[in-house]
Amino acid sequence: MGYKVVVAGATGNVGREMLNILAERQFPVDELVPLASRRSLGTEVSFGDQTLKTKDIEGFDFTGYDIALFAIGSDATKKYAPIAAKQGCIVIDNSSLYRYDPDVPLVVPEVNPEAVDGYAKKNIIANPNCSTAQMVVALKPLHDRAKIKRVVVSTYQSVSGSGKEAIDELWDQTKGMYVPGQEVEPKVYPKQIAFNVIPHIDVFLDDGSTKEEWKMVAETKKIVDPAIKLTATCVRVPVFVGHSEAINIEFEEFLDEDEARDILREAPGIMVVDKREDGGYITPVECVGDFATFISRIRQDSTIENGLNIWCVSDNLRKGAALNAVQIAETLGKRVLKKG
Known part of the structure; x- marks a missing residue:
């Protein structure tokens, strides 16, 4: 016996x-319903070897469904997630809306x-920010050892x-660099x-940090x-898929780089x-389509007493969003629902 699953925002990237x-992970699904906004109603999406038509999220009855994976942004989630939850369907939400709610767990299954x-x-269960x-997948096992x-x-x-508009903007701007008169002005960014990097993600806060930086904290x-x-x-950065992070970690006690690697x-x-x-490290191009979080460049930081540096790369559409949500569903199944 499997689950009755809803995917809200089924036509978007995530x-x-x-x-x-x-x-791919053969999640035990008895029935799957893809939902979208009215403007995308009837759009076909693929699920394994099936082709499914999206249904309208407006007025959808979640009663009898076990799990709803939400990828519709905070505004729409604010409207529809409480409806689904009240009708007995457990919501796994990819937006930022519930991440900081003390009554909503924020989960990375590893x-x-x-x-x-x-x-x-x-x-409701919240999915964390992609970065x-x-x-935290890399930090947790090291924290368990050396704090x-x-x-x-x-x-x-x-x-x-x-989102898709940003992908298009990078693509169009890149092409426009080589065609006189075809330059594309920034709209998303x-x-x-x-051919540029922008030290600014999300809105600026009063202390000079951005909301993205605050989220990570x-x-x-x-x-x-x-x-x-x-x-x-x-x-x-001008990369289509894959987030990278240079992480410097200070521990309460010494942790040797070789032990950290093990x-x-x-x-x-x-x-x-x-x-x-x-080439003995992983770059964003190489992580696309993979489930793993890749760690490279593990080395001591000699400028502090108990420090390490690591390089961390992952497919942000997968581990940073969709994969983590599905892993939460798998964990929920094993610990709570116990079907499949």
């Missing part, structure tokens, strides 16, 4: 990826799977994190993204340990590719 991953047990307060998700005091992270985030504390101090600089090799969800030679 929604389509959710459908792909549900099929890090805090037990947190799904708290779903019942609102019948946070891959980072992390402070993290300094610089991110290099792909345009797919901003405040400055040109092609708040979510790491909620998922891993509230005692961890973290500072982030989040940068948008710990990460054994940790769930991580693939270590760390050779000290040309």
